[in-house]
Amino acid sequence: MSETGIGASVKRREDLRFITGAGRYTDDIDQPGQAYAVFLRSPHARAAIGSIDASAALQVPGVLAVYTGQDLAADGIGDLPCGWMVKSKDGSDMIQPPHPPIAVERVNYVGEPYGLVVAETLQAARDGAEAVAVDFDALPAVVDPASAMQGDQLYAQAPNNRCYDWELGDQAATDAAFARADHVTSLDIVNNRLIPNAMEPRAATGCFDAASGDYTLYTTSQNPHLARLVMAAFVQVAPESKLRVVSPDVGGGFGSKIFVYAEETAVTWAAGKLRRPVKWRAERAESFLADAHGRDHVTKAELALAADGEMLGLRVSTIANMGAYLSTFASSVPTYLYGTLLAGQYKTPAVYVGVQAVFTNTSPVDAYRGAGRPEATYVVERLVETAARELKMDPTALRRRNFIQPADFPYETPVALVYDTGDYEASLNRALEHVDYAGFAARRDAAQARGKRRGIGFSCYIEACGLAPSQVALSLGAGVGLFESAEVRVNVTGSVTVITGAHSHGQGHETTFAQIVSERLGIPFDSVEVAHGDTSRGDYGLGTYGSRSLAVGGSAIVKASDKIIAKGKKIVAHAFETTDEQIDFTEGVFAERDSNRSMTFGEVAFAAYVPANFPLDELEPGLSEKAFYDPGNFTYPAGAHVCEVEVDAETGVLEIVKFVAVDDFGHVINPMIVAGQVHGGLCQGIGQALCEHGVYDASGQLVTGSFLDYCMPRADDVPSFVVDTTVTPCTHNPLGVKGCGEAGAIGATAAVMNAVTDALGVKELAMPARSEVVWRALSAA
Amino acid sequence: MEVTLTVNGTAHALDVPDNMLLVEVLRERLRLTGTHVGCDTSQCGACVVHMDGRAVKSCTVLAGQADGADVTTIEGIGAPDDLHPMQAAFRECHALQCGFCTPGMIMAAIDLVNTSEQLDEQAVREGLEGNLCRCTGYHNIVRAVLAARDAM
Ligand code: FES
Ligand code: FES
Numbered sequence: 001m002s003e004t005g006i007g008a009s010v011k012r013r014e015d016l017r018f019i020t021g022a023g024r025y026t027d028d029i030d031q032p033g034q035a036y037a038v039f040l041r042s043p044h045a046r047a048a049i050g051s052i053d054a055s056a057a058l059q060v061p062g063v064l065a066v067y068t069g070q071d072l073a074a075d076g077i078g079d080l081p082c083g084w085m086v087k088s089k090d091g092s093d094m095i096q097p098p099h100p101p102i103a104v105e106r107v108n109y110v111g112e113p114y115g116l117v118v119a120e121t122l123q124a125a126r127d128g129a130e131a132v133a134v135d136f137d138a139l140p141a142v143v144d145p146a147s148a149m150q151g152d153q154l155y156a157q158a159p160n161n162r163c164y165d166w167e168l169g170d171q172a173a174t175d176a177a178f179a180r181a182d183h184v185t186s187l188d189i190v191n192n193r194l195i196p197n198a199m200e201p202r203a204a205t206g207c208f209d210a211a212s213g214d215y216t217l218y219t220t221s222q223n224p225h226l227a228r229l230v231m232a233a234f235v236q237v238a239p240e241s242k243l244r245v246v247s248p249d250v251g252g253g254f255g256s257k258i259f260v261y262a263e264e265t266a267v268t269w270a271a272g273k274l275r276r277p278v279k280w281r282a283e284r285a286e287s288f289l290a291d292a293h294g295r296d297h298v299t300k301a302e303l304a305l306a307a308d309g310e311m312l313g314l315r316v317s318t319i320a321n322m323g324a325y326l327s328t329f330a331s332s333v334p335t336y337l338y339g340t341l342l343a344g345q346y347k348t349p350a351v352y353v354g355v356q357a358v359f360t361n362t363s364p365v366d367a368y369r370g371a372g373r374p375e376a377t378y379v380v381e382r383l384v385e386t387a388a389r390e391l392k393m394d395p396t397a398l399r400r401r402n403f404i405q406p407a408d409f410p411y412e413t414p415v416a417l418v419y420d421t422g423d424y425e426a427s428l429n430r431a432l433e434h435v436d437y438a439g440f441a442a443r444r445d446a447a448q449a450r451g452k453r454r455g456i457g458f459s460c461y462i463e464a465c466g467l468a469p470s471q472v473a474l475s476l477g478a479g480v481g482l483f484e485s486a487e488v489r490v491n492v493t494g495s496v497t498v499i500t501g502a503h504s505h506g507q508g509h510e511t512t513f514a515q516i517v518s519e520r521l522g523i524p525f526d527s528v529e530v531a532h533g534d535t536s537r538g539d540y541g542l543g544t545y546g547s548r549s550l551a552v553g554g555s556a557i558v559k560a561s562d563k564i565i566a567k568g569k570k571i572v573a574h575a576f577e578t579t580d581e582q583i584d585f586t587e588g589v590f591a592e593r594d595s596n597r598s599m600t601f602g603e604v605a606f607a608a609y610v611p612a613n614f615p616l617d618e619l620e621p622g623l624s625e626k627a628f629y630d631p632g633n634f635t636y637p638a639g640a641h642v643c644e645v646e647v648d649a650e651t652g653v654l655e656i657v658k659f660v661a662v663d664d665f666g667h668v669i670n671p672m673i674v675a676g677q678v679h680g681g682l683c684q685g686i687g688q689a690l691c692e693h694g695v696y697d698a699s700g701q702l703v704t705g706s707f708l709d710y711c712m713p714r715a716d717d718v719p720s721f722v723v724d725t726t727v728t729p730c731t732h733n734p735l736g737v738k739g740c741g742e743a744g745a746i747g748a749t750a751a752v753m754n755a756v757t758d759a760l761g762v763k764e765l766a767m768p769a770r771s772e773v774v775w776r777a778l779s780a781a
Numbered sequence: 782m783e784v785t786l787t788v789n790g791t792a793h794a795l796d797v798p799d800n801m802l803l804v805e806v807l808r809e810r811l812r813l814t815g816t817h818v819g820c821d822t823s824q825c826g827a828c829v830v831h832m833d834g835r836a837v838k839s840c841t842v843l844a845g846q847a848d849g850a851d852v853t854t855i856e857g858i859g860a861p862d863d864l865h866p867m868q869a870a871f872r873e874c875h876a877l878q879c880g881f882c883t884p885g886m887i888m889a890a891i892d893l894v895n896t897s898e899q900l901d902e903q904a905v906r907e908g909l910e911g912n913l914c915r916c917t918g919y920h921n922i923v924r925a926v927l928a929a930r931d932a933m
Contacts, residue, residue, distance in 0.1 A: 011872055018880025019868040019887065021815015021855035028814035123798075199819045199827060199915045200881040251817075251881025252915050284820040506879030506916045672875045676921060680878060683918030707824035707913070715919040716906040744918070 004518055004525035006735075009672035012511045014504070023249045026203040026220050031277035034205065035064055037267050038125040039280070040115035040132055041289065042107035045143065045361040045700020046154070049105060049114055050135030057117060057131040062124030064274060066132060067266070068115040069104035077101065077269055080260060081234045082326035085477035086164050086335050089354075094164035097155040097359065099325040101235065101262035107136070108154065108324035109361050110702055111289025113262050118270055118278055141361040141700035145321035146298045148358040154324075155359065163322050163331065163357035168339040169415050174352035177313025181304035185387040191375045192767045193296035193321070193694035194687075195710055196368050198505075200251020201282035202261070202291060206268035210275050214242050219264045221247040222257045222503050223543020226480070228535050230260040230328070237268050247533040250505035254684070255367040256291045257505065258545050259328035263290070288705040293694055294368020296321035297334065297375050303348075303383040309393050311402045313350040314342060316379055320357045320365075327366035331357065336476050337372030337464070337546075343413035344380040345424045345460050345638060346402040351414045361700045367545065369684055369745040370463070377461040381750035385458060386763060395754075396432065399460055400425060406728075417464060419636045420731045422664060424460060427726045431640040431662040434722050440644070452646040454657070457754025459641045461747040465739035466551030466635035466730075483630035484548070485539040486556035488517065488564050490623040492609040494602030495527040498560075501541010502553035503533050506680075507741065508673045509549060513557055515669055516735070520561040522588025523601050539626060547739030550669065551635045555733045559627035568604045570619055575599065575607060635730045635738035639663035641682075641747035643755040652775025654756065656686065660722045661747065666730040666738040674740045678723045681744020687713040688745075689752035691768050711768070784848045788813065789857030797844045804828045804839035806847070807854060815855040815884045819913065826912030829885035829892075830854045836892035838911070855884035858891070866932040867891050867925070876925035878916035886912050890926045891933075900930050 004010050017023050054066035079099045086094045103114040115132065119125035142151035142161060149160040178184060204219040215238045221227045224245040232240040250257060267278040282290065297318050304313040320334035339353040384402075388395035403424045404411050411419045440456050447454035467473070470481035485501035498517055502509060514528040521528075531537055541553070569580040572590040576583075582593050591598035599607070608623035644658040661678055668674050691711035695703045704710040729736030749767070756769050760777050785794045788811060795810055807813045807830065816839060819827030828840040831853040859865035867887050870876070877883040886909070893908040894900060900908070905926045906919070914922060 012875065014880070015872040015877060016861050018877055018883050019855075019864070019871050020859065020861055021813070021884050023815070023880050025814075025817070025881065027818075028808075197915060198879070198881075199825065199913060200817070200879065201819065250879065252879040254915065284822065284825075508878070676875050676878060676917060679918035679920040680916045681918075684915075706822045707820050708822055712913050712915070714913065715909040715923065716903075718919060720902065720923065721918065721920055 002519065004515060006515055006519045006669050008515065008670065010511055010515055010525065010670055012508045014508060014510045025200055025249045025251055026205065026218050027281045029205065029218055029248065031205060031207055034277035034279045035118050035120060035274060036122040036125045037116050037118050037270060037278050037280040038129045039113040039263060040117065040129055042110055042112045042114055044107060044136055044138050045110050045141035046139040047107050047136040048139065049103060049107060050137060052115060053133040056133065057128040060124060060128045060131055062120035063128035064118045064120065066115060066117050066128065067270060069100050069102035072102050072266065072269060073100060073104055076236060078234050078236050080262065081230065082331055083328055083479040084332040085479065086166055086331040087477065088164045089167040094331055095158045096326050097158060101265045109363050110700055111363060112324065116266055116270065118274060143360055143362060143696050143698060143700045145296060145319050145358055145360055148360050154361065158359055161359045163326065163359060165356050166335050167354045169352035170350060171352045174313045174315050174350040177350040178304040178315065181312050182307040183305045183391060184302055185383055185390055186302040187382055187386060187764060189299040189301060189379060189382065190766060191295045191297040191299065191378055192688060194294040194368055194692050195288055195694045196254045196256035196291055196294060197287065197712060198252030198254055198256055201284055201287045202257065202263065203281040204264035204267050205277055205279040206271035207277040208271040208275055214244065215268055215272065216244045216246065217264055217268045218246050218248065220250050220257050221245065222253040222505060222545055224503065224533055224535050225501060225540045226543055227260050227264065231265055231268065235265050237265060244536045247503055253505045254369040255294065255371060255545060259292050259366055261290070284707065285705060288710065289363060289702060292327045292364045292366035293323065294365065295375060296365050299379060301379045301383055303387050305387055305391065309391055309398045309401045311346050311348040314348050316342060316353040318353065318355045320355055321360055321362065322357050323360060323362045323364035325364050327364035330364060330366040333367050333372045338376050340415050340417050341373050341376035341462065341464060342380060343415050345404060345462050347404050348402065349414060362696055369681060370742040371546065373463040373742065374685065374746045374749055377459060377746050378750045381459040381461065382753060385754040395458055396428060399428065418633060420633055421728045422636060422638050423726065423728050424638060427638065427662045427664055428460060428640040430724055430726055431642045431660050434660040434662065434724060435642045435644065435658055447646050451649050453649055453759040454644065454646045455755045455759025457643050457751045457758055459747045459751035459754065462636055462638040463742060463746050464634040465547035465637055465742065466631050467546035467548045468631065469633060470630050480542065481630065482542055483628050484553040484556045485541040485626070485628050486553065486560045487538055487624065487626045488557065488560040490564060490605045490608065492606060494605040496521065496523065498528060498530045498557060499538035500530065500532045500553050500557060501538060501543065502549035503544045505544065507544065507549060512550065512669050512673060513554065516554055516557055517561055520558060521564065521601060547637065547741040550737050551730065551733055551739045552629060552631055554735055554737060556627045556629035558734045559629050560625045563625035563627060564623060567623060567625065571604050571607050572599050574614065574619055632732040635666070637663060637665050637738040637740065637743050639743060639747060641751040643751040645755040645759050647759045647774055649778065652771045652778055654690065654769065654771060654774050656719045656752065659719055661744065662724045662726060663740065663743050664726045664728055665740045666727060667736040668725060669737065675723050677740045678744045679721055681742060682721055682748045683713050683718050684745040685748025686718055686752055689749045689767055689769060691717065691770060693768050782845055784844050786847050786850050786852055788852045789854060799845065801844045802840055803842040803844055803847045806844045807839060813854050813856050817881055817884060819881065826889055827882055827885040829888040829912065831888060831892065836889050855888060867929040870925040870929035870932065874921045874925035874928055876917060876921040882912060882914040886914060886922060890929065894926065894930050894933050902927065
């Protein structure tokens with residue numbers, strides 16, 4: 001292995017700009033003559049918009065314009081669409097209420113924009129916003145998802161406030177499994193609402209060039225090409241060919257920056273109206289209200305078992321809160337990213353899941369790190385652990401009893417996926433070694449002597465990543481293909497520019513992708529540059545989410561690199577007057593078989609652009625190749641997470657004393673970066689279990705609307721982690737990789753809650769398990 | 782109002798509104814965009830700079846309060862070919878991902894090392910309580926600060 005090739009922990013090249021303060025985030029980029037936008041946001045969870053009087057606002061010095069939803073509608077601006085059509089079990093389409101970027105007649109959640117003020121300065125825009133007078137006619141709000149179907153009907157087209165009633169699996173077979181079970185474990189589970197809170201608030205600057213009619217949008221997006229597509233095809237701000245979307249350095253996303261929101265749409269439109277750049281940056285208070293939230297499921301789950309622990313059937317019924325509107329991918333999260341994962345790592349032969357998605361007067365809910373898979377893992381792993389306790393079996397033994405075995409792959413689950421490979425016992429065994437499972441009983445006793453209750457919990461998760469085989473996604477209702485694009489441009493002097501449709505907002509693609517290309521083409525790491533995040537530079541691509549960038553985007557880069565090699569062979573064959581089959585390529589050298597003639601990669605690059613008597617109808621000049629890679633299947637990262645906690649029996653104060661994560665991501669390109677991804681995911685998973693909770697009061701006000709009320713995990717809330725990997729290479733992509741971005745957030749939550757309930761000796765405990773919740777459980781016990 | 786202050790060794794005399802914050806002076810007037818704004822409640826630490834040698838959240842300091850002060854930002858502590866030990870440790874330990882929290886985190890961590898007698902893992906975790914990072918889970922940040930402690 002070379003020091004910069006595949007498998008090496010190469011230090012990240014993007015770091016230098018970030019540690020010196022030279023990063024360029026959207027808010028760092030100013031445009032000459034830019035104006036500033038402030039959005040008018042609903043103070044009501046549900047209200048009819050009466051008259052909007054902007055006359056006083058327009059008198060505020062510096063205010064340029066006040067725009068309402070009417071203005072956008074009158075200009076032909078369309079709705080923000082949801083890109084995934086889910087069908088109910090009766091075959092009907094999901095219900096998609098109209099979602100104008102700026103509300104026109106009604107507002108349906110606190111923070112929903114109903115207008116914007118644009119001014120010469122931010123201060124003037126704020127003053128202008130203060131001066132706008134609006135008549136709202138407040139209406140009763142529907143807030144709680146569990147009772148939303150009995151609440152006031154929010155949309156004429158959505159009886160019972162239901163978006164869809166979806167199912168997956170064989171209901172009759174599952175009921176039969178329950179009928180013959182020796183034991184049934186059941187749990188009522190609330191998967192708490194989370195607020196993503198990437199540290200960089202969303203921002204957008206729309207620009208319009210009157211001379212060309214071209215629009216440019218600088219925005220904090222995980223997928224600039226998709227933003228352009230949606231804004232062109234649906235919102236119709238500008239044709240795709242007239243709209244460039246640039247997503248520069250982006251300060252974290254975690255899903256929340258996938259979606260196409262009102263604000264970037266409106267500032268781009270406003271830039272065209274005012275013929276000058278219009279900039280907006282969210283205040284954190286706005287981020288809390290206006291970024292799509294995550295999770296928010298209410299679930300009843302049951303597991304049927306034989307007396308010996310064989311898992312016979314799983315039955316799950318979930319209400320998923322969509323919030324007030326369907327955000328970009330919202331409908332797919334509690335269905336195809338959730339129900340399909342409920343087999344977990346187990347051979348449970350019958351699984352049935354029903355999901356009812358409901359509308360409420362809360363911020364829209366969409367994908368947040370893991371998206372559906374953490375919710376599925378939480379259901380399965382809480383049930384399995386609880387069943388083990390009820391059957392008085394060791395929780396690891398119960399899992400082993402039911403694991404899909406290496407010989408079973410490819411394994412078709414009862415919920416529509418085909419797992420290609422894995423070795424679940426290998427990860428579990430490694431995790432047990434790291435945590436010293438054998439020594440747990442002694443540690444528990446020692447803790448007892450110190451007045452602490454110690455508990456251990458496991459989570460053996462699986463996820464479907466590498467989204468996605470377009471054919472599968474399209475057949476299930478996706479509105480876009482989910483391939484990825486890549487271009488490998490060999491420059492005249494032999495350096496290489498790689499352009500990917502994926503987007504890096506912390507993942508380190510500029511380093512990892514360069515490692516891949518440098519190894520594949522046998523050229524120095526430093527001569528490979530990676531570009532991303534600008535629709536004018538590369539082909540249409542799908543961006544970064546769902547742990548897809550390496551498995552799909554990386555595979556596209558490999559494909560394009562291989563085309564470069566093939567073209568290089570042709571060029572060399574021409575130079576040597578032989579055929580390209582006679583040319584071998586290894587480590588950057590093209591050599592003629594059975595001869596001592598060869599050309600280096602650099603020489604071939606030069607020859608490509610100085611095409612001395614090329615046979616032009618067979619061999620074009622130049623050395624630049626593109627590829628679109630569409631995966632053959634999902635990838636299936638899986639692993640075993642183990643958590644040990646100690647609870648102070650007096651105070652309820654809880655501490656995670658050990659956390660071990662052993663993950664199988666297939667081959668690993670850069671172990672340092674992979675470990676970092678796991679650490680971050682674990683912290684978010686632990687945050688869900690122990691402190692984070694997006695709470696609305698009964699009137700629909702967000703109670704947790706700042707960092708004072710919404711508890712983000714801080715450095716002293718989490719431990720140092722032990723992370724390790726086992727490897728079963730993915731069988732269907734050229735790198736054998738599976739993806740690592742979400743695993744931590746998927747696996748950790750259940751491990752923590754299994755440990756906490758073990759320590760307390762309780763069956764169920766609501767998340768987040770803050771000290772107060774723990775203390776109450778202790779007192780009740 | 783008139784404010785004079787030194788930023789990264791350069792003296793500036795500026796006419797600013799009374800309610801202008803130090804972070805706004807840095808980002809908007811001096812175009813030093815390495816200092817970030819991550820919240821509006823003084824909770825995230827993305828905006829930490831040094832004022833007269835001590836870490837402050839520049840979103841809670843009025844420009845007027847910085848009158849006469851010596852301010853150092855992330856741009857002022859090292860250069861790409863001459864990194865501060867804390868910058869170097871962050872890179873070496875992969876203590877950053879998206880980089881948004883990083884300038885504030887580095888400035889807070891330098892102050893923490895400078896002002897602590899004994900700095901172990903727990904003290905680092907408690908000392909960085911005022912700085913949020915959503916990407917790294919803090920694991921590698923803690924490692925980096927402990928490594929820089931030994932190098933500073
Ligand atoms: S910007 Fe968050 S503390 Fe200053
Ligand atoms: S590195 Fe992204 S917030 Fe810390």
